[in-house]
Amino acid sequence: MRNYLKTLYILTLRELRSYFDNITSYVVLLLFLLLWEFLFFRDIFLYSEASLRILFDVLPWLLLILVPAVTMGTIAQMRSEGTIEYSLTQPITPLQFLLSKFLASFKFVAIAILLTLPVAVSLSFFGKFDLGILFSQYLGSLFLASATVSIGIFVSSLFKSQMAALITSAFIIFVLTIVGSDLVTLSLPLVLTLLAERISLMSHFSSVIRGVLDIRDIIYFLSLTVIFLSLSLFFLLKTKYAKVHVVLRRTISLVTTIIGIGVVLNVLANQLPYRLDLSQGKLYSLSPATKKIVKEIPDVVNITVYASSKLPTKFQPVLRDTKDILRDYQLVGGGKIHFEIKNPDEDATAEEEAGALGINAVQFNVIDKEEFKVQKGYLGLNVTYQGKNEMIPFIQSTADLEYQLTGFIKGMTSSGKKKIVFLQGHGEGDPQQMYPQFEQELQKQYDVSTLTFDDSHQTLPDKIDTLIIAGPTEKIPDDQAQQIVAYLKNGGSALILV
Incomplete structure (x- = not known):
């Protein structure tokens, strides 16, 4: 196993180096970052919060271009040059060959995504980031990259033409991105609508980047990645073994089993949802x-x-x-x-x-x-x-x-509502007119009333849970002020708005 992983590491490193030895890769990377950050900074100043949500909202559409461009030649180029058969006869397994292609492409896309970290650092000077949400946004992006790269590798294993691989993989990723949108689901029956929402890349990605790690989303991305990689492995073995071979029959059984397990896990995950709230304020957990x-x-x-x-x-x-x-x-x-x-x-x-x-x-x-x-x-x-x-x-x-x-x-x-009293008679505003929404919310859980010191009320009632003095514009007479002080000294609560 150790030698196996060592060989895989060397192969992955060689594949990754091939990207950075090619000037085209730098051009693609630069154009991707420029377009992504342009779309972000175009709208960021319209929002009064330090957040990268806008940045990640457009990422699926940009990966629609980047991933096919990165993966189109991983296997298709070798097919067109006639070197794929030679490579598969080397003292490495087809799985090592496939995983090295996948890991190198994934790392290249991951580097492109992580190069936006300086943007996060610069924005942190203008406001406080929720680091938990920021972490989930980058993690969700890596999940999305993993799934789309596996699709790109799979499509590249089908074609000799890199352009055909690029167009086909872009089309498949596009379909999986929009399949859960209104544009598609409006004309579908109920069963297909629910299915479309569950297989949509966008719906699962949007769930993760808000700050919640849901088992349904994790299983979706991982199963999608494994399924497309297993399909890629089958077509590689089909190339190696031109005729029907026992290895091919076993691979067909393996791929079928993997797809079945993936479907079952996704169904079970929807029945038993578990999630981890990463937001600092635990926005998605009960207080x-x-x-x-x-x-x-x-x-x-x-x-x-x-x-x-x-x-x-x-x-x-x-x-x-x-x-x-x-x-x-x-x-x-x-x-x-x-x-x-x-x-x-x-x-x-x-x-x-x-x-x-x-x-x-x-x-x-x-x-x-x-x-x-x-x-x-x-x-x-x-x-x-x-x-x-x-x-x-x-x-x-x-x-x-x-x-x-x-x-x-x-x-x-509650067996009995606590009593809240608004003090009146010193220029305080009527709560129903000055603070209607506040007063309505209090009415839902408390017994709310007003009190004006006059001939019928010269003292504070005995049972007051909270006294609210909302913006008095006149001096409170000494005898009334003494009653308020005595009420506070006896453990009473007050909200004074001045």
């Missing part, structure tokens, strides 16, 4: 406060998601993340959280339930065959506890979904 509230639920909370099967592509990740978040709630709740998903488009009873709750179909403008088309769909949520209901008519984003769900659960399961 400690949420976990505490969920663990203290006295009875079962039922959550129902009303979701259409054919949502526009941009809302498919929202539905996926919603399911993941609800699974996290269910796991922490230990049987106290139950959720289900209903499709109002296919279930008349579910449609009636959604309508009665105020969850209605939303219209989307989508493009179908170069025409604008109006499409309706559901993506709402209802929380039920002991006859109480709270709902979200349409989930636009999961960014604040945890906050809303935890607020609903706490508000419905």
Whole structure:
């Protein structure tokens, strides 16, 4: 094994050196970086955050050009020169030959991607990076590079013409990139729509670069890489053994087994999702406060998601993340959280339930065959506890979904709401007029009221959990100020906005 790996290392090093001994490789690398960074800096100043998300959003489209250009000659050139048979008769195995080609091409593309690190360093002077998300963005890019390079190697093993290999590999990568988009899925039946979303390079890549390592995405990229490399190995062996040979029959069985295992692993991964949140603020994990509230639920909370099967592509990740978040709630709740998903488009009873709750179909403008088309769909949520209901008519984003769900659960399961009082009478603004959204959010979980010192109220009530004094413009009389000080000294809480 040691000699095997040593030989593989030497072969990979030789292949990688061949790239950097060719002036064309430097030209391709330079053009790739110039175009990539031009597209990034063209839009970066429109956003008020230090993030490389824009940089990585366009990467799949640039790899569509770079990877075929890098891999087109790996095997096709040897076929056209008639040296492939000679190379396969050397004292190296076909697998070593193939892996050296793959690893060298992958390293070249990886170097091109990592050359953008100076951009990250320079932007770090203008704002604080989330290093966890930055790491996942580069890791996701390497996963994408691995999968696309394996496709390029496979296509190169089929042709003698490098140009044919370039065009074909670019086409395959393009199809796998757009297959999950609205442009494709709108005209597909439900089963094919779900399949297209799961085999799309873009959907899995977008999931990783947001800062989450999901087992579904990792298995997808690794299985795609292994499948295309195994197919490449088969065609190499077919070249070495011109006639039907026992090695070819074994290879066919091996390739079939690998493809089957890859499919099964991807199916199982979708049933058992595990993920690692790499973001510094754990943006995609339940907070400690949420976990505490969920663990203290006295009875079962039922959550129902009303979701259409054919949502526009941009809302498919929202539905996926919603399911993941609800699974996290269910796991922490230990049987106290139950959720289900209903499709109002296919279930008349579910449609009636959604309508009665105020969850209605939303219209989307989508493009179908170069025409604008109006499409309706559901993506709402209802929380039920002991006859109480709270709902979200349409989930636009999961960014604040945890906050809303935890607020609903706490508000419905708490035995008594804490009391918050807005002090009035000194020029403070009416909370309903000055802070309507703030006041509405407080009403969801607390008993909110106002207090004005007058003949009927000359003292602070005994049971106040928090006193809010919002921007007084007049002096608070000494006797009232003394009451406020005494309230604070006795352990009371106050929010003073000045």
